[in-house]
Amino acid sequence: MDRRWWGAIIVATVLLAAIVIPNIPGRRIAGSPSAGAVPGPPSTGDCVTWxxxxxxxxxxxAPQIDDVFDYPTLTVGPCDGGIVGEVVSAAADPAPPARISATDYLSQISQCPIDAIAYTGSIAPVVQTPSGTSIVWAAQPQFRYTRVGPGRAQRAQGQHWSACLIGSVDGVPYSGRLEGVFTDGTLPAAFGTCLLSTDPSRTDQLSCDRPHPAELLATTxxxxxxxxxxxxRQSCVDFAGRALRTSDPTRDGAVRIEVVVLRDWGVxxxxxxxxxxxxxxxxxVAVAQHGAMLIRSLIGVADGPLPTG
Incomplete structure (x- = not known):
């Protein structure tokens, strides 16, 4: 067939489709278009994905006193994957300002670590020594606290609330939960203070999900x-037992509990x-023995298997 005939047939087909297809009756959908759903206020225990x-x-x-930025916001999502934080408290306060100065934001964040204690639980810090002296140890989880408020769409709906979040210091997603972590949980790897070497002169840190020989449990x-x-030394062992939630933090010699002191000339x-x-x-400091390497934080392991690999 001549190419001109093929061309004529194609043009006729296109014209016929243009006339017929718009007039074919179809299923009509009732209603009017609407904007996407705007999430409501977060609740304590919600997992944060962004x-x-x-x-x-x-x-x-460091920011200048007059450095002003948008008030932080969040996205809440499922808890069964990687998350970047958890809501430790939420209040139906007047909405925080849409923009805030650095100094004002730091003053607003001060309540969040206090709220977090009720969420994570705590390790009793005071240890009485055999001679009667009390030593107050501070656990060293790598937590960062952020205060957030409604996003633009939420503000447009009239939402007014603020919430405190807990997450890792570098914003890296983690698996696991921090709710009750110091009472009946195990500390996710992103939050431990794990050490690259058992050499006291080297205090380089690394992520606890990487093989490491030691972990800093507390300081005083x-x-x-x-x-x-x-x-x-005995008070350190006693505190380590509380942190690991076991009566024997040495785990029958598999872990050595040490005290290190910071001198002018080194550790x-x-x-x-x-x-x-x-x-x-x-x-x-907790130090793995017999050449073993830890692959997770020891905090909360209780009497279960040591996380070695």
Missing amino acids: IADPWPRFDNP TLGPRAVSAADV EVVQPGSEPLADTFVGC
Whole structure:
């Protein structure tokens, strides 16, 4: 057939489709178009899959007093995958400002660590030594707190609330939950303070999901009253038992609990016969033995298998 005939047939077909197809009766959908659903306020325990993170602006260089930015917002999602944070408290307060200065934001965030204690639980910090001295240890989880408010669409709907979030210091997604983590949970790897080496002169940290030989469990600052090395070491062992939630934090010799002290010239392991300690900063460290490497935080492992690999 001549090409001109083929061309004529194609043109006729296109014209016929243009006339007939728009007039074919179809199923009509009742109703009128509407905007997408706007999420309501978050609730305590909600998992957060995205945060408009304000913290990078606070890192090197620090923000100026008059640095103003959009008030942080969040997206809530399922808890069964990677999340970047959890809601530790929410209140139907007057909505925070749409934009806020750096100094005002820092003042608003101060309540969040307090609210988080009720959410995560806590490790009893005060340890009484055999000689009667009390040493107050501070656990060292890598938490970061963020205060958020309604997004633009939520504000347009008249929502007014604020919420405190807990998440990792670098915003890396994690698996697991922080609710009740210090009472009946295990600390997700993103939040442990794990160490690259057992050498006290090297304090490089790495993610706890990477093989590591040691973990910093807690720190304390000793006052002017001298405390014997033996008392400090025993209090560290006692606190480690609370942190791991076990009566034997050494796990029958599989873990060594050590005290390290920060000197002007470096870091030193405190031995049982060391000089009494005063006016100094010390750490309580768990060290895997027999060449084993840990692959998760030890906090909360209780009497289950040690996370070695």
